[in-house]
Amino acid sequence: MIVNISDNAHSHEKRLTPALYRLLEACLEKKTTNTKVLAAHLCRSPATIRTEFQRVLAFMDAHCRYEALRAAEENGLIRRKRR
Numbered sequence: 140m141i142v143n144i145s146d147n148a149h150s151h152e153k154r155l156t157p158a159l160y161r162l163l164e165a166c167l168e169k170k171t172t173n174t175k176v177l178a179a180h181l182c183r184s185p186a187t188i189r190t191e192f193q194r195v196l197a198f199m200d201a202h203c204r205y206e207a208l209r210a211a212e213e214n215g216l217i218r219r220k221r222r
Contacts, residue, residue, distance in 0.1 A: 155198060155216060162191050163208065163217045172204035 155163075165180050166172050172192075178185045192204055201207035211217045 156194075159191055159195050159198065160216070162188065162195065163211050166204070166208055167217060167219055172208070 161181065162177065165177050169176055169180055171177070174185045174188045174192075177183075178188045181188070183191075192207075195207050195211075196202070196204070199207040199210040201210055208217075212219070
């Protein structure tokens with residue numbers, strides 16, 4: 140799934156790749172942004188997780204991982220699963 144966000148200020152589309160979407164979902168599922176925990180859960184290297192988080196931060200124009208998660212939720216890109 141690729142999610143598009145229209146950016147009015149720059150008049151171009153930004154895309155959230157499937158890998159980045161999975162990373163954000165994993166953060167909610169595991170209730171953490173810990174690199175090692177997410178790397179093990181997603182079967183990826185910690186370096187890959189760090190790189191993907193850098194892309195998420197740039198995509199969401201966020202300064203930290205929690206800010207990026209909050210922005211993704213507020214923009215409807217991800218949702219917490221209700222039990």
